[in-house]
Amino acid sequence: MIPMYKYDEYDQRIVDERVSQFRDQTLRYLAGEIAEDEFLPLRLQNGLYVQRFAPMLRVAIPYGLLSTHQVRRISEISRKYDKGYVHFTTRQNVQLNWPLLEQVPDILADLAEVEMHAVQTSGACIRNTTTDQFAGVARDEIVDPRPWCEIIRQWSTFHPEFAFLPRKFKIAVCGSEQDRAATMVHDIGVHAFRNEKGEVRFKILAGGGLGRTPMVASVIRESIEPENLLTYLDAILRVYNRYGRRDNKYKARIKILVKAMTPEVFSQKVEAEWEQIKESASLLPETEIQRVSQHFIDPEYQALNDHDLNDLALKAPAGFQSWLKQNVFPHKKPGYCAVTLTLKATGDAPGDVSAEQLDIIADLADQYSLGELRVSHEQNLIFADVEQSALIELWEKLSAIGLATANRGLLTDMICCPGGDFCALANARSIPLAEEIQRKFDDIDYLHDVGELDLNISGCMNACAHHHVGHIGILGVDRKGIEYYQIQVGGSASKDASLGKIIGPSFKREEVPSVLEKILSVYIDQRHEDELFVDTCQRIGITPFKERVYGQAA
Amino acid sequence: MARLLKNNEVFQEEYQVLGSEDVESTSGTVLVQAKHLDQHLQRLQQHDQPIGLFLDSDDELEAYEEQLSNFELIAINFPKFMDGRGYSLSKLLRDRYQFKGDIRAVGDVLVDQIFMMKRCGFSSYYLRDDQKAEDAIKALDTFTLRYQGSSDDPEPLYRKRA
Secondary structure (H helix, E strand, C coil): CCCCCCCCCHHHHHHHHHHHHHHHHHHHHHHCCCCCHHHHHHHHHHCEEEECCCCCEEEEEEEHEEEEEEEHHHHHHHHHHHCEEEEEECCCCEEEECCCCCHHHHHHHHHHCCCCCCCCCCCCECCCCCECCCCCCCCEEECCCCCHHHHHHHHHHHCCHHHHCCCCCCCCECCCCCCCCCHCCCCCCEEEECCCCCCCEEEEECEEECCCCEEEEEEEEEEEEEHHHHHHHHHHHHHHHHHHCCCCHHHCCHHHHHHHHHHHHHHHHHHHHHHHHHHCCCCCCHHHHHHHHHHHHCCCCCCCCCCCHHHHHHHHHHHHHEEEEEEEECCCCEEEEEEEEECCCCCCCCCEHHHHHHHHHHHECCCCCCCCCEEEECEEEEEEEEHHHHHHHHHHHHHHHCCCCCCCCCCCCCEEECHCCCCCCCCCCHHHHHHHHHHHHCCCHHHHHCCCEEEEECCCCCCCCCCCCEEEEEEEEEEEEEEEEEEEECCECCCCCCCEECCCCCCECCCCCCCHHHHHHHHHHCCCCCCCHHHHHHHCCCCCHHHHHHHCCC | CCEEECCCCCEEEEEEECCCCCCCCCCCCEEHHHHHHHHHHHHHHCCCCEEEECCCCCCCCCHHHHHHHCCCEEEEEEECCCHHHHHHHHHHHHHHEEEEEEEEEEEECCHHHHHHHCCCCEEEEECCCCCCCHHHHCCCCCCCCCCCCECEHHHHHHHHHH
């Protein structure tokens, strides 16, 4: 059994009824019975955007988990209704770039057959809940976030009170030492931990977010019990729904409300609301926690021993070693590991995968990773349960389809939005810049020497690629019709999240790769032994970078 | 005249919203804006007319707590259908203030939001003029199951699954 949530008849009926509802709405829209602006939120809450060239359908991958059965269905859909490729996003969703509006109800019906949907992947509502791509297998995990994500998914699905919030609302859950889900820049961040007695508790943060006014989330409550999690979320959402600004969409996110009220006052308001609703039928019973958790119990791992991976690398062909170092993640079970397939090969748009690749990925996941695939917010795919003894074989097969690029976590494993090539909001293109950077930095030894570095490229200030929290963040801006790029350094999306600082005036696209080279040379000159780029930035500040890039006078 | 959807049927009904202006005579159902309640209430109570309290989406419901029991009808305004505050107001009326009377959606009331309104405790709807009555009636039953507890049924699905 794959450790993922299986629908029962209730879950299935709910998504099936959703498909019928949207089919009816689409027909009424096409018949002219629903006005454009009134159809807008209905289609958005089913993941359907109208983009620069065509509609775009965003399908949810709840907290990043897919069975190979689902992967094959996505591949099938992309061939049947689209151009045979898909795009993985920064929020554990997958997008089809060219579906026809008329066919979207059929696509949703095909998805519902494999327990998938596009519910609330857009619109001013509670979006897909995201988490750590290594949930359930990471060594530093304290609490498995997956059952809690599923519980939150069900609570938020068609929540009648919160379908028309002031603005979109994103929740991320983290249950490990390291935050791999960027919870500090979400509307609500949920940190699962254990108290001194070993019981599960949640720390609740709110008011993080990027966009025009980037902010790191504040702690709203230090500890809440599992049975109270949903009523506490209800209380936060109610305060936001009633008091969040609706007069200006740029000031409508919860972060603005939290800042305006101050986190202390916001927290008091939430507490007062919660006091009134906590004793209700919505208390989460232990039986439900158990029921959902049953779906995520460990698969039957074999009793294996850890391999000496360095020894393994010696026997392997050239190229394996750097992939092993960079793309293989330790697993809680001896003899196993998790493998990242970066979707960042030079020449392909970051996050894009073809249908042919998806089919092979599904076959490989069946063969090597218990029939399951994960999606990360870095727009990569993960095989979470690979036996170490199969690593060389798997690497060879991945290399054959161009999915063994050894750049996980490195400069060229950038997070990149679709940008001006696809998105109507963008001020500048992101994908061609990503490619130019990948072409410039094509020496894998240099990349490994530079080490772990988050590069995030957003095509506009909506910050879909989270450029504020990239170690290096690039923002596309429009200056009199010409694409320019502003560069910032020193951001971080970890638990001690910080926002990057802009180094100075923006650059033309062709200048950016050599500017990055200068920035990296400052780091290489100034780093202490084993110090990561972001740590050097935070230690030395932005002045040395400014001086190198703009000359002393700047 | 407006079309009122109530108890799965659609009626023609006349209604009037009273604000700051002084009105000599009124007809049909009279809805008094909460912030101008004091101005009208005494006079209206002498007449034998149906009177309701009219809440705007930004009204601070808590300020009118004392008044609620005087009414059997409370209307909640949706100035735009995208303004979701009315859902919270209705839920507060039902769940916190135990309001047992009729809660009516007024304003930009569209077929595709009625199901959620019903879940939040609304019991009647003045449909916007261009909305089809039969679609609205059908929309009341869009989903046969719901995950969350709400004013229409406080038991979440997880209490029924066990």
